[in-house]
Structures are given as C-alpha cells and as structure tokens.
Amino acid sequence: MSIFIDENTKVLVQGITGKEGRFWTDHMIGCGTNVVAGVTPGKEGQKVEGREVYHSVRRAVEQEDVEASMLFVPPRFTKDAVFEALDSGIKKIVTVADGIPLHDAIQIRKAALLEGALVIGGNTSGVISPGKAMMGFFPYWIERVYKPGRIGIMTRSGSLTNEVTAMVVKAGFGVTSLIGIGGDPVPGTRFAEMLPFYEADDETDAVVLIGELGGSMEEECAQMKRDGLFTKPLVAFLGGRTAPEGKRMGHAGAIVSGGKGSVKDKIEAIESVGGKVAERPRFVGDYLKELLGQ
Amino acid sequence: MSIFIDENTKVLVQGITGKEGRFWTDHMIGCGTNVVAGVTPGKEGQKVEGREVYHSVRRAVEQEDVEASMLFVPPRFTKDAVFEALDSGIKKIVTVADGIPLHDAIQIRKAALLEGALVIGGNTSGVISPGKAMMGFFPYWIERVYKPGRIGIMTRSGSLTNEVTAMVVKAGFGVTSLIGIGGDPVPGTRFAEMLPFYEADDETDAVVLIGELGGSMEEECAQMKRDGLFTKPLVAFLGGRTAPEGKRMGHAGAIVSGGKGSVKDKIEAIESVGGKVAERPRFVGDYLKELLGQ
C-alpha cells in the first residue's frame, strides 16, 4: 500500500499542454504514474503522450475514470483549477504552483475541508511513492535519493528534502511515500492531517518530518502522537534552529514572532512525545536506526 | 412526541425587546412554550416576561441551554440573525419576517443546509404543537382551529391555514404539529424535508398539506411518497386551481409559468401516489375521514 498514489491511481493532469505540464507528464509516466487524461481549456482533441486532452475537468471525468488531479497551472489560476477539480468530485489534488495568493490559499483549503478532499501544495514538488508513481516533479532518477523502502516522509521543502532523503537512503533505508505539503503559509493539507494515512499504512515503519521554523504544524504532529492517533516512530529535521527572531527565513510564513514558532518550541513538543529531532540531516538516518532497532 | 417543538424545547427569542417580540413572547409563554431567554443587541441586563435579555446569541447560549431560536427581526436583518443563531450551534430556527430579500433567502437556506439545521420561514406564522408549545404567532386561543390531535399540517399560508385547520377540527380531528414553512419563493425548509419527521412521529396519523400554485414543493412531497419515504395518508389543499397563467397570484413566487407549477400538475402528482387533493377547504376533513377509515 502507498499513501496518496500508487501505480494504479488514475491521474488527470490539468494544464497538460503547457511546457511544464508536458515535460512533467512525460516524467510522471516514465516514473510509473497512471496518467489517464489531461485538461487544457480550448485544447480538446489534442493528445499529450498519447493521452486525450479535454476542455474541462467535467468533460474529462465524463470520459475517463479519474481519482486524482495534478495541476500544472500558474499561481493566479490555481484557485479556479482546484475548485474545478473539486467540483468534479476529485478528492486528491496536487498543485505545484509557487506564488498562490494568500487569500486564494485560504479559500482553497476551506473548499478542500468542505469537500473532504486532500489538496497537496502549493509551492511543493508534489507526492512520490518511489518505484510506483509520482505527482509533481521529483528527481526520481537520482537513485541515491528516491529509493523505495519503508520510511514515510513529509516535507515543506524541495532541495532540503533531497538532502535529507539522501541521508535516509545512505543509512540503508528507502521511502514508501513522500508527501510534500509545500512551503506556503497556508498549505492545502497540513502535516498532522497526513499522519493517519501513514499510521494505517502497513508498509510504513516510521515517519520523517522535514519542517522548519514558523507556524504550528510540527506541534500539531506532536499532539497527534500525544493523543495516540499516531504511534509509529517519528524523526524530525527542522531548519532554522539558529534563525534570529523577526526575520523571515526559509519559506514564506517561516518566521519566529513573539516567541512563537521557534524551532526550540517545536523540538520540545516532538521530544516530549518520544519523537527525535535531528540537529543535522545526517543524524536523521542514525535516529531511524535507533528507533527501528537496527 | 411533537415535531420541531414541544413544551420542553428550550426556546431563545431574538429581537425579544421589540414591540412584536415582547407581545408574542408573552403569548408563546401563555401557550406553554419554554422560552428560556432573549437577545437584543445593546439590551443585556433587561428582562422580558422574567427572561434574561442578552447582547448576543453567543452570550445567551453561554448562560442558558438553548435548542431553538425564534426570530422577531426585521426582514433586512434576518440573514444576520439566522447566521448568528447557526453560528451558536442552534439547529431549529423560526423566522416570521415578511420581506426577506431573495438573495438573502438563498444564503440563509444554503447556510442551514450546510449546518444541518432547520430554518422555518420567513413569511410564516411559525410552528405550533397545539396544547404544548408555539414559535411564531398562531391564534392558539381560537379553539375551533388550534385543537390538539393526531393530524400533522404543513402550510405556506397564514389565514388560509386557519381556514383549512378549522375544517380539519370541524371534522372531528385535531393537530399534532403544524409547520408553516412560509410563503416566500425560497423558504428555509421545504415541505418534503419535514415529511420524514411526520413519518417518524407516533402521534401523527396523517398529514395535511396546504399548498398553492407555483414552484415544485408539492411534487417533491409526492416524490417522497413514491419513494416510500413517507407512507402515511396525505391530503392536500391547493390554492390557485383556477389561476390564469402568467399572473402572480398568492404568495411571491406563486406563478404558473411555461406550463410549470400549475395546480393541475400538482394534483396529478399527489393523486398518482395515493394522496387526496381537496377542491374546497371543507373537503379536507372528508378525505381525512375516508383515508383514516373513520
């Protein structure tokens, strides 16, 4: 079992005829993803990588079975594209757009909550179940990073995820499902909301959390563990331990303000429920070995 | 058991210090209603009929148990008052306001659906369980009309309800619960949505529907009966049998247009599922006797 997607998940690509859309659709298929169709308004009748292109999501779902939608849509049109996917009953949506307006992001998350859907992103590399499928743009071809295995990873970052995942793999592990919830101040889905899926997944032995200063998402994960809703080993790597207060360092919204959102607080929260926080990316692998008794 | 309210239902009155609010609060209490408190912004600390007045619904529900709210609020402020009640978790709301803007009414109904609440009205006399409780302004003191019994009544009208109910009583019956959904084009709750409550009510033997030309609410009730969701005897009285097409006769929205909404269609729909439609108010009692084998 994988989280969010596997090789059977039927994926629609919104914005498939754009340069980015075409390029990554090709790669997603190369990675094993079951891309069933694409959407670009006004381009119905075209094909991309052999997949039919439709004018609208509604027309696509009339013709094809669709379980998830991958958005390659500019930030200012992302809200509309997410609403369109939700309106057609799609419950898994990934948007990589970097630069979604804050007020749009709030409406996106609200709509997702209302529909009981998972919207992953924006400002993310997406979601990958290594060896099975990918939605987004992960460098799955870098084998020392995207090796299949039994560790779940959740992250706000792109490059840092490559860095940390490489260390996980170096320590002898691999990845079940990697979910990049994205670096925006209001991600569509929060870390803690993904934990139940990892908890229920037989193929995930432990979860690595790649977080950073600012916000409260890491504390929410600690709360899930405290409440017994997540019981597997949890290792975190958190960027911004030495960040000075009041500076926006890292992703938008990553700021320590009024003593809130500091990495220090997050470390306390995670350690208080038996989680481990690695000071350096390299230590993530060491802690996994320790917690998994290897 | 009564539908919507009985003598135990804890009722809040929004707009309690207004002239209408005071007058009918007095009468509601006189009728047996368990009015627990009132709300008028700026009037906290006052009392009406011995009940505490609060600034806001939120402050009222902090102090008192509240199950239902009765609104004596002008039409232009009704949306706000309904939202306020819904926000405090109140799931039964009656608004008598006559003149709620159409676009407000749409938002009111949408909010009610979203919250799983019953908003009764606007433009209604309200709800009465004769002998037990009332929310609204029924002339419960007219004994040849508001006699307790085992017939459920749903209506869009005020005066016509008095007329028809008097005939029901004259025929030897009484009323369990009378729900006035109101005469507006977009009532908060539709006839068909009340039928499951009458179906489940042991004390209701049959339902009388007082409808009129226009809209599709009577047809929706027929559909409920066809689908087996309502199985008790159903007698309808429908105003506007002889209304000419294209004229707005009766309540706002009561218009036959493009052949739709005619009483003829409604009669066909109801009779096709075994319901009876009385040509004159007087016949309602006769049909009840027939269907109930009396």
Added chain:
Amino acid sequence: MKLFEYQAKETFRKNGIPTPQSMLITSVDELGAASDMTGFPLVLKSQLLMGGRGKAGLIRFVKDRAQAEEECAQLFASYYNVKKILVEQAVHIKSEIYLSITVDPVAAKHMIIACADGGVEIETLAETAPEKIIREYIDPDSGISPYQMRNVAFQLGLNGDVMKKFSSVLGKLYTAFKANDAELIEINPLFITGDEDVVAGDGKLSIDDNSDFRQNTYEKTREYYDSDAEYESALEGIPYLQFDGDISLMCAGAGLTTTVYDLINYEGGTVANYLEFGGPNYKKAVRAMELCLKNESKVILVVTFGTIARADVMAEGIVEAINRLKPDRPIVTCIRGTNEEEANRILKDAGLVPLYDTEEAVRKAVSIAAGGDA
C-alpha cells in the same frame, strides 16, 4: 420589479457587457438623431414589459429612413400604447444563444441557464427539448469561478476567442445579477456576430421587490403597470390584480384570497379584481376599498381569518371605509380570527350582516353579482 429592455441594457453596459449601438426615442421626431447614431439597417424595438413583442409586431427591422419613419409612426400609434422605442443598430448575426441567471430554491444556489438555440422562449424549449438546456449552479457565497463560465461556453459548443468573450459576458452578467438583487437576468438572444463578437440582443432584468431598501435605481412609475389601480396599489404595497368580472375581492392572506378566487370560479362567479390587504396592510381598509371601487364590480367580498391582522381592526376599517367612501354596491363580509366576536359586533352595529363561513360568503357574493338580493 421588471425593467424595460432599455434599462436592462443600461445595466449591461454599466457592467461591461456589449450591446448594439442604440438610442431611446419617445417620438418620430427623434428618429433622425437616433438613426444618425446607429446607421441603417436598424431595429425599432417598442419598450413594453409584455413578452412576445416580436410575434406581436412590436419589433421592426427597417432598411432606410422612409421605412423607419413609417413603421415608427405605426408603432407609436399602435393598440399597445407604445411610449418609448429603442432604436438599435442591426447587428450581423452569426448565431444566437439563450443565457439567463436566476435562483434555484431547492439547491439554494444561483443557477445559470443557457441554450445554443437563442431567441426562443426557454419555457417552450423546456417542454419540447429539455436536453438542450444547460444548467450551471453557483454557490451564492463563493460566487462564480472562471471554470464555470468555461463549462457553460464549452457545453454551448463555443471555442477559441468566442469562448473567451462569452465567458467574460457571463461573468459580468453574474456580477450584475448579484449587484442588482435580481430575480432574473436574461439575455435572449445573445448574438454571436459575424466578427465573432458577443453582444446582448435583448435584455430582461427583474429586481426583487424585497430588496427595495438597497436597490433604488429605478422608481416605480405608472409606465410599469397595465392599469391605474395596479399602479396605485403597487405604491401602497397592496397586492392587486386586475380582472374584468363582477366581484371585487378584498381579502386578507395571499393563500386565502387565492382560495376565494377559486371558490368564486367554482360557483360560476367572475372576479373584478384580486386585492390582498392582509399582513402589513391590514389597517388599510379604506385605501383597499377605494381601489375596489375603481372597478365596475357589482359587489365587494371581504374574507379574512387573521392573527396579527386582528378581526376587530379590520372590521373597524371596513366600517370607516363605508362611512367615508359611501360605496355604491353591496359588501359581503366574512371576518374571522383574533377578536372575531368584537369584529362581528362592529359590523352588525354598522348595519352589515356578517357571515362566518367562507363558502357561504362566496355564494352570497356570486348571487348578488347575478342579480340576487344583497
């Protein structure tokens, strides 16, 4: 409140929806200035609220000045009491679309209705070819999203530039729908021109009367009503419908008044006017009777069964109205509800014979109208 075409188009233009060049005229004298603006050919469109203006010959396509003057004069002189004509540029039409927005009371949403067969009545189409009607539902809080505009456009078979222009018109129409508290906003037909422009060929806009307090662009003037009595009652807020029978209804409660209307028809009577003075108008008996007396009816029938609208207050009103207006025809009363005993005492004191049963009152009125005793 239903607006005239020219007013609907004013609203369209304010919201950025293209309309053909046009000028409103009130006499043939103004035709020259108008046709200078629109050029020929042009269309003369009588500004009346009735439907089916085309079929009734109230819209004329004219090719030149001479024809325009002749037809314009005909329209102003017609049976339909045409006061205003919209002189409009004739557009080169490639195709026509039906487009409207209204509310769906069941789903509690705004509803866009569209059809690729423009120009025809949507009600007719609903009967004959319902599968051609496109519906798109809009959440009243989040409003319309661009994908919904495109959904409608694609279902209409539009593409490319026309798709984009249509979507833009739809978005603007939705803005106008909300901003005007519209019951209905309609463009039928919406033209797709030879130049692939999207232009409103006609316009309907009906504004919710309950929103008057926040919508006061247009004053309720006489021209919106078919009769003086309808106009005057509208100003009073008294629901009134004009018929041409013998019995003036002066009843309280929309449902009850409609029922009395039915009962009169069952009994073979005819209605002169429908008038409802219940609810907020229950103290307006004098004004209500005055409106009834404008008709050449043979009897006034008063039926009420009120709650807040107290029977005694209504009875007092009736008596006051009789004293002041000295009606020239009999009055039948059947007043029930709160304080009905007091009401009937008042009526009797005034020499009336109050009845207590609606059907009995109806039969009495029908009998009087047929020449029977009062």
Added chain:
Amino acid sequence: MKLFEYQAKETFRKNGIPTPQSMLITSVDELGAASDMTGFPLVLKSQLLMGGRGKAGLIRFVKDRAQAEEECAQLFASYYNVKKILVEQAVHIKSEIYLSITVDPVAAKHMIIACADGGVEIETLAETAPEKIIREYIDPDSGISPYQMRNVAFQLGLNGDVMKKFSSVLGKLYTAFKANDAELIEINPLFITGDEDVVAGDGKLSIDDNSDFRQNTYEKTREYYDSDAEYESALEGIPYLQFDGDISLMCAGAGLTTTVYDLINYEGGTVANYLEFGGPNYKKAVRAMELCLKNESKVILVVTFGTIARADVMAEGIVEAINRLKPDRPIVTCIRGTNEEEANRILKDAGLVPLYDTEEAVRKAVSIAAGGDA
C-alpha cells in the same frame, strides 16, 4: 509588502475608517502648514517600518510650535534615518483597543483579533495574558456578518453608540483586509475618544506579495528596505537577508539555505548574507553573486540540490558569474541534483573543486573564513 503607517491610514480613510487629522512632511519647513491643519498639541510620528517606534523615541508628543520645531529637527537628524514624519492632531483619548485581522491557516478562515488593552504588543499579551485576547473567525467566502462585529464589540465591553461605531470600523477594516489581499491589517491602538468617537491611532498593513499582479497601489521603493542589497534583491524577487558575518550564502531552496545557515552557526562560522536563488531564480547566478559581492564577506558558499533547478545550469551560471564578476574571494561549491555529473565537470573545467556533501562544504567555508586555505 509592509506599508508605512501613513499609507495604512490612507487605506483606512479610503474605506471610511476615521483617522486623526494629519499631514505627511519631509522637512521641518513643512511643519507650519501641517500644524496649521492639526492645531496643537500634535504628535510627530517618524515613518519607519520598524516596531517599537514609541520606545525608540521616534514618536513625540508636542505642545507648541517651538517644541515641535525642535523635536522635528531632532527626528530628521536621528540615527534612524527618518525621511518622513506624519504630523498628527493629538486626540483626547478615553481608552485604547487593539484590533487586527489576519488569516488562520488551520481553520482556513479569516481571524479577527481584538483586545481591550490597546497599545501593547499583541505578542507580549499572548504570553502574559492570553485570556484577554478575543478571536472571531470569518468564513472567507461569506465574509463578515454584523453579528460578528457586535460579538467582538460586546466582548470588548463596548455598548451603545461606541459599540455601533466600533462595529462599523471593524466592518470597514474587514473590507480593506480583503480588498488589499492583506496578510495583516492592524489598528493598534484604536482610540475611543472623549467624544465617544472611534479613531485609528496607528495603522499597519502588510500586503501579500503573491498578490502583486492584482495589488499595485504601492511601488517597492528603496525606503521599504534597510539596505541596498535587500532592495535590489527584492526587485529581482531573490530572497535575501542581510547579516554582518563572514560567509555569503548563495544557496538554492528555502529549506536548504536555512539549513546551511544553521550548519555554519554550529561550526562556529558567521553569515554575511542569506541568499536563495532556487526555484524561479536558478538562472540568476550572476545577479546573485553580484549581490553577495556587495558584502565584505570572506567566502561565498554555494549549496544546491535541485530538480527543475538543474545542477548543470546552475554550475554554468556560477562559472559565468566568476568570469564576469572576477570575485575577489574564494567560492566553495556543493551542487547536486538533476545533471549533477555534468555540473561537476563544468565546475572542474573552470578550476573549481566541487564538493558533494553539504557539511563538508560548510566546514570548508568556515575554515576559509577563519583564515584557512581556499
């Protein structure tokens, strides 16, 4: 983008929120005209984006002309580089309220924050007396309802006329919050005056940069930034923070750059500047290095691990930057990700010694900064 107080108040006034009489001046010469408008006493408010202006002595209450001129001259001459002063009428204050609107990312709602203790920092209050903080959540689609404005007012203990005026201000503040795509809009303090008026004493407005395409009221000028490098990088859209250590970071990926920052501190190094040229900026190596070179740093540390941001493109950029800018300090590179083999060949060809491990690269940079071999 954080606006100055005087700009936030411009927005308030546009939205109908009362503010004290005021005039913006850029020199002591303009003081006369300003005080003619405001009268005495008045307040001189230095227009700087930093918090705690009051404590820093940048806000001065003055009673007469002489004092005003003296204090004004002091402010313009102060260490803080004051360019603009808002001269504002002194209001008779009865009480002060804290009021702001921001977003709640968990609930996906807009969030009103209010407190009856105005003037203090809300963050401080959150630590010391969290029970005093009032929160009201607003659905982003349906928007604020009057009952929610009243809820906040009543929780603040307001009543009567002040309650109504406060509710009105809150409603207008919410309109401004939405219309401006604000991250935060704040009035602290909101004055309740002796005349029971409700007036914005201060104003903060921070506009979401991702909304620039639909929010372009204010241009990003130099005055919004502390340093030239920060201003220039902002124009480029390159995230940049100014520090005063030895090592210039030129990394890709917000998370990775922050991690490198941490690692340098762990190793005893100091950072000269934080610069992130990942994502859309990954081809801007020349511009990025130029910004780094503005600092008196001892070494430039390049760490990347990219996907779309291809390693070979970045490496080419670094080499081009070296060729064009001829940097006067060593450059340590650790470039991984898509096409990393090609990237490292490019770096080697240019005479660099590419590293493959972040920690190794960090140690190398710290060593160079401490005087070690490049």
